[in-house]
Amino acid sequence: MFDVVVVGAGPAGCAAALEAARAGRSVALVERGPYPGAKNVYGGVVYGRVLDELVPRWWELMPVQRWVTRRSTMLMTGTQALTVDFRTEDWGRPPYNGATAFRADLDGWLASLAQDAGAVLVPSTVATGLLRDARGRVTGVSTDRPDGDLTAGVVIACDGVNSFLAKEAGLFRPEPGGRHLTLGVKETLALPRETIEERFALTGRDGLDLEILGCTRGIPGGGFLYTNLDSVSIGVVLGLPGLASAKVRPEELLTDLKAHPAIAPLVRGGRLTEYAAHLIPEGGYDSMPELVGDGILVAGDAAAMCLAAGIWLEGVNFALGAGMYAGRAAAAAVASGDTSATGLAGYRRLLEDSFVLADHRKLRRAPGLVFSERVQRQYPGLVCDVVQGMFQVDNPRPKPGLRRLLTRAARDRRVRLRHLLSDTLTGLRSFG
Amino acid sequence: MQPTDGTAPASPGPLVVAALSWADPRAVVDPLSAEVTADARAGASAADRCALEHALRLAPLLGGRCVAVTVGPADADLLLRDALAAGADEVLRVDAPVVRDPADDGDTTAAALLTGLARVYGRAPDLVVCGDHSAGRGTGATPAFLAARIGAAQALGLLGVSACDGVVRALRRLDGGRRERLTVPLPAVCSVEPTLALRRGPLASVLRAQRAEVPVVPWEEAAGSARPGVRAGAARPYRPRARLLAAPPGPDARARLRELTGADVRPAARRVVFPDTPAEAADLLIRHLVERGYLEGPPGPGDGESF
Numbered sequence A: 001m002f003d004v005v006v007v008g009a010g011p012a013g014c015a016a017a018l019e020a021a022r023a024g025r026s027v028a029l030v031e032r033g034p035y036p037g038a039k040n041v042y043g044g045v046v047y048g049r050v051l052d053e054l055v056p057r058w059w060e061l062m063p064v065q066r067w068v069t070r071r072s073t074m075l076m077t078g079t080q081a082l083t084v085d086f087r088t089e090d091w092g093r094p095p096y097n098g099a100t101a102f103r104a105d106l107d108g109w110l111a112s113l114a115q116d117a118g119a120v121l122v123p124s125t126v127a128t129g130l131l132r133d134a135r136g137r138v139t140g141v142s143t144d145r146p147d148g149d150l151t152a153g154v155v156i157a158c159d160g161v162n163s164f165l166a167k168e169a170g171l172f173r174p175e176p177g178g179r180h181l182t183l184g185v186k187e188t189l190a191l192p193r194e195t196i197e198e199r200f201a202l203t204g205r206d207g208l209d210l211e212i213l214g215c216t217r218g219i220p221g222g223g224f225l226y227t228n229l230d231s232v233s234i235g236v237v238l239g240l241p242g243l244a245s246a247k248v249r250p251e252e253l254l255t256d257l258k259a260h261p262a263i264a265p266l267v268r269g270g271r272l273t274e275y276a277a278h279l280i281p282e283g284g285y286d287s288m289p290e291l292v293g294d295g296i297l298v299a300g301d302a303a304a305m306c307l308a309a310g311i312w313l314e315g316v317n318f319a320l321g322a323g324m325y326a327g328r329a330a331a332a333a334v335a336s337g338d339t340s341a342t343g344l345a346g347y348r349r350l351l352e353d354s355f356v357l358a359d360h361r362k363l364r365r366a367p368g369l370v371f372s373e374r375v376q377r378q379y380p381g382l383v384c385d386v387v388q389g390m391f392q393v394d395n396p397r398p399k400p401g402l403r404r405l406l407t408r409a410a411r412d413r414r415v416r417l418r419h420l421l422s423d424t425l426t427g428l429r430s431f432g
Numbered sequence B: 001m002q003p004t005d006g007t008a009p010a011s012p013g014p015l016v017v018a019a020l021s022w023a024d025p026r027a028v029v030d031p032l033s034a035e036v037t038a039d040a041r042a043g044a045s046a047a048d049r050c051a052l053e054h055a056l057r058l059a060p061l062l063g064g065r066c067v068a069v070t071v072g073p074a075d076a077d078l079l080l081r082d083a084l085a086a087g088a089d090e091v092l093r094v095d096a097p098v099v100r101d102p103a104d105d106g107d108t109t110a111a112a113l114l115t116g117l118a119r120v121y122g123r124a125p126d127l128v129v130c131g132d133h134s135a136g137r138g139t140g141a142t143p144a145f146l147a148a149r150i151g152a153a154q155a156l157g158l159l160g161v162s163a164c165d166g167v168v169r170a171l172r173r174l175d176g177g178r179r180e181r182l183t184v185p186l187p188a189v190c191s192v193e194p195t196l197a198l199r200r201g202p203l204a205s206v207l208r209a210q211r212a213e214v215p216v217v218p219w220e221e222a223a224g225s226a227r228p229g230v231r232a233g234a235a236r237p238y239r240p241r242a243r244l245l246a247a248p249p250g251p252d253a254r255a256r257l258r259e260l261t262g263a264d265v266r267p268a269a270r271r272v273v274f275p276d277t278p279a280e281a282a283d284l285l286i287r288h289l290v291e292r293g294y295l296e297g298p299p300g301p302g303d304g305e306s307f
Ligand SMILES: Cc1cc2nc3c(=O)[nH]c(=O)nc-3n(C[C@H](O)[C@H](O)[C@H](O)COP(=O)(O)OP(=O)(O)OC[C@H]3O[C@@H](n4cnc5c(N)ncnc54)[C@H](O)[C@@H]3O)c2cc1C
Pocket: A007, A008, A009, A010, A011, A012, A013, A030, A031, A032, A033, A036, A037, A039, A040, A041, A042, A043, A044, A045, A046, A047, A125, A126, A127, A128, A158, A159, A160, A161, A183, A184, A185, A186, A235, A277, A278, A279, A280, A299, A300, A301, A302, A306, A313, A314, A315, A316, A317, A319
């Protein structure tokens, strides 16, 4: 019998196990992979600020590939690309901002922190269901091991997207499957370190995070390119319903992206070392399940806490934050002897008071806007056309004014200015 | 768990040892820089996992205990914890640096393993089960050195090992799909092919394994006893060889390239033949191959037998 059983040694699970173990609770951390991170996929940028609360001077310990000092956003059509490129030296020195890191390294490091604090890692073991007492309260998990029941005061479900533990606990509202899910596909391409430094104008451990809009043939989603030490991660994320109806294979879209004139020179000669695909819960606040049940908490992707709002794709930091609060709330509930939903209610309060739910609430309309038909299909072209018009010199004709360019581009791209205005207002309200 | 202070505990029954090699079988060697990228978390090879499964089955049949051993750095503890989770009674690691002397032909490893075991158990193993080849692209000679050092019988290429009334029997693969049944006297070293999957240990073993202390014998202490024998030159890491192609005739690079790729050769028209007898069919095939330059010699009438 453990005080706390955490299912899933991803960022959420490791943070939960770490906090509960630090509070002096006995903790088991169940992971289906042979080691933490063995089965995990993400693009590659982790924002470590939340770790300040968990690991002092984490930047000296975390297995980092590069520190993101260049943050670019690219809007593209088949033949055009407009990039807004920002760089700052501040993000290349303590206390840093974002970093590229490999999941096997990152999750392994986080799990080792939990182990050092006293949590017991249970690798190569799948949690197959919930154990309940006569009143229906969750009392542990069953696993696929012989004699594999693990009983606990509190179960923290950190089993990632499509969490069947949260579903089995009845915490999700029934709704059509896949509506809030996107599929992320990613390739890692090996390139010599010097080539990366030259192509991306980087030195030392500096790195680039490039987010791309307009590269998915109108399927709701986007693309990304991140630099590691001697490889780049490039990928696309695609809304499942749109992908299904477009009848395109995701790797075809990734091939398109790599062949785009703005991207091809950046990845030329890269040797494919990894291909991975994984679902992302991108529905945001409105698609989250109940976060607390009798004897159970849900955190991270399992609770749809990945923030996907166009220019932001942040899942790891939200998972770390949620896991940390879940671990604390579980430890407090065990200490007080009340692990019912009421005893665990502190978890939701901690989340409400932190960035985890505050950001999600503020940006609750953002996923709808970012994945809308117009943002995905029309606006990248509209913006590119306007910019092309501004910089194209058509002498002897005089320069057209911005208003004229906008009207012309809106007509060509079939954008109603009324819609543009209303989307701008929604954007301002969502992101403002 | 056994003490690491050199005290030899009382030995109940035969010591059945699974010798597991810590190496990443999917390590990538950069063909240009020779840099080896290996994953410390790779785990045991399929053959080594099979060896452990055999050792786990054989130990109770022989009335002994199963000890999993490896030579490697602290990362190799993962491998040993997996062995404990699967049911090994004890484990032992000889702490070795990640990069070892490339000239080690396996004897140093064998010596280190045996010294480590002697240090903890005060005796040589009765039965050692190993995987049948070197997952780390080494020489694969460690089992032979182990056998030589303890004067044990050695059985190789085994598809199965069992024990009955204290007698070890094995099934060995021979060429041509034949099999050979062996009776193996103890002490013995058996190398097995990957025919069995390693069992999944119960949850309690996994929990115990994670908390267990892994006994460690330092490399310097264990490896010191390797005796000088035949020394091979340094075994270099695996390199795929470049294929040499003779340059075809041609006045310039473009012409040579066209020649090499067959760009100017008109593909021969397809010919469908209907020979009456198998012999006739064989003649036609051979003639075709000679015409295309795949076989030598002018195919005269009655020449068929010479091919
Ligand atoms: C292509 C792609 C790109 C992304 N890019 C970024 C990015 O750049 N930055 C960012 O911050 N986020 C990114 N994300 C999102 C991010 O990966 C997730 O939000 C984050 O990993 C969530 O962490 P988690 O711990 O909740 O879940 P996960 O990381 O999914 O971990 C879940 C863990 O649970 C284990 N598990 C699952 N079921 C069971 C079970 N039944 N029993 C035992 N163990 C189980 C899994 O093996 C896994 O280890 C990306 C995601 C994808 C797919």
